[in-house]
Amino acid sequence: xxxxxxxxxxxxxxxxxxxxxxxxxxxxxxxxxxxxxxxxxxxxxxxxxxxxxxxxxxxxxxxxxxxxxxxxxxxxxxxxxxxxxxxxxxxxxxxxxxxxxxxxxxxxxxxxxxxxxxxxxxxxxxxxxxxxxxxxxxxxxxxxxxxxxxxxxxxxxxx
Amino acid sequence: xxxxxxxxxxxxxxxxxxxxxxxxxxxxxxxxxxxxxxxxxxxxxxxxxxxxxxxxxxxxxxxxxxxxxxxxxxxxxxxxxxxxxxxxxxxxxxxxxxxxxxxxxxxxxxxxxxxxxxxxxxxxxxxxxxxxxxxxxxxxxxxxxxxxxxxxxxxxxxx
Numbered sequence: 648x649x650x651x652x653x654x655x656x657x658x659x660x661x662x663x664x665x666x667x668x669x670x671x672x673x674x675x676x677x678x679x680x681x682x683x684x685x686x687x688x689x690x691x692x693x694x695x696x697x698x699x700x701x702x703x704x705x706x707x708x709x710x711x712x713x714x715x716x717x718x719x720x721x722x723x724x725x726x727x728x729x730x731x732x733x734x735x736x737x738x739x740x741x742x743x744x745x746x747x748x749x750x751x752x753x754x755x756x757x758x759x760x761x762x763x764x765x766x767x768x769x770x771x772x773x774x775x776x777x778x779x780x781x782x783x784x785x786x787x788x789x790x791x792x793x794x795x796x797x798x799x800x801x802x803x804x805x806x
Numbered sequence: 807x808x809x810x811x812x813x814x815x816x817x818x819x820x821x822x823x824x825x826x827x828x829x830x831x832x833x834x835x836x837x838x839x840x841x842x843x844x845x846x847x848x849x850x851x852x853x854x855x856x857x858x859x860x861x862x863x864x865x866x867x868x869x870x871x872x873x874x875x876x877x878x879x880x881x882x883x884x885x886x887x888x889x890x891x892x893x894x895x896x897x898x899x900x901x902x903x904x905x906x907x908x909x910x911x912x913x914x915x916x917x918x919x920x921x922x923x924x925x926x927x928x929x930x931x932x933x934x935x936x937x938x939x940x941x942x943x944x945x946x947x948x949x950x951x952x953x954x955x956x957x958x959x960x961x962x963x964x965x
Contacts, residue, residue: 658817692953787946794851
């Protein structure tokens with residue numbers, strides 16, 4: 648796949664990182680908004696508790712940036728967070744790592760096709776967008792959980 | 807604001823349109839998955855029924871592309887859809903309009919700051935991303951409604 652080098656670039660790599668980190672700040676607020684027990688236990692419609700969804704975001708974020716950057720796809724290592732504090736600690740560690748690693752993605756890797764984790768064939772851009780969209784999607788579900796618990800979620804537009 | 811014309815363009819305008827239309831195809835499936843009465847009446851946690859959310863996506867999509875394109879911000883005109891068929895008809899009309907209008911957005915308007923609908927100050931890109939993200943966010947909530955109704959939603963990754 649060719650590198651896009653013309654004036655048709657609507658969104659730069661830096662825009663995409665800032666966009667993602669803005670969403671990640673909002674997701675962090677949603678994690679914080681849950682009472683500890685509800686974070687790990689409450690759900691609706693037979694779905695997962697929000698802590699499971701947030702752990703999924705963590706399993707995806709840095710491993711995807713590593714994979715897009717290097718072509719090496721390695722699963723997230725480490726135990727699943729068992730408390731809100733552990734979850735937030737992992738979250739914050741990834742915030743720093745994303746800021747370090749994302750700008751080092753070689754430009755051609757955004758358009759290059761690859762098999763993410765040996766399974767999902769799409770461009771680097773497609774894989775990163777999938778991670779961001781997956782986070783927005785499940786966080787929206789977390790909003791329903793919070794509302795059902797009588798808790799006002801953070802404003803969607805405040806990042 | 808300057809036009810981005812370097813090799814740092816990770817996502818082109820065409821990528822962004824395709825990405826959005828992929829999401830819109832999925833949202834259309836979610837609208838279809840609701841039984842007619844539940845689409846307009848069912849909700850959880852005191853939130854809006856999914857038909858209200860879908861009507862919001864319609865009020866945003868083409869008016870935002872028009873505004874980013876021309877700098878003229880005009881509210882969506884027309885009555886609120888009252889049936890699933892009306893909703894899907896408006897949806898499909900906007901699918902065609904977006905494909906026509908989006909490629910005509912002048913390149914510099916993606917980065918130029920503007921006040922969307924006289925209220926929301928951000929770049930054209932920011933406003934379009936907001937519309938896409940808002941759709942993903944509320945559609946995720948529609949997934950919880952469907953699950954709570956015992957209906958299996960369409961797969962998130964199938965666009």
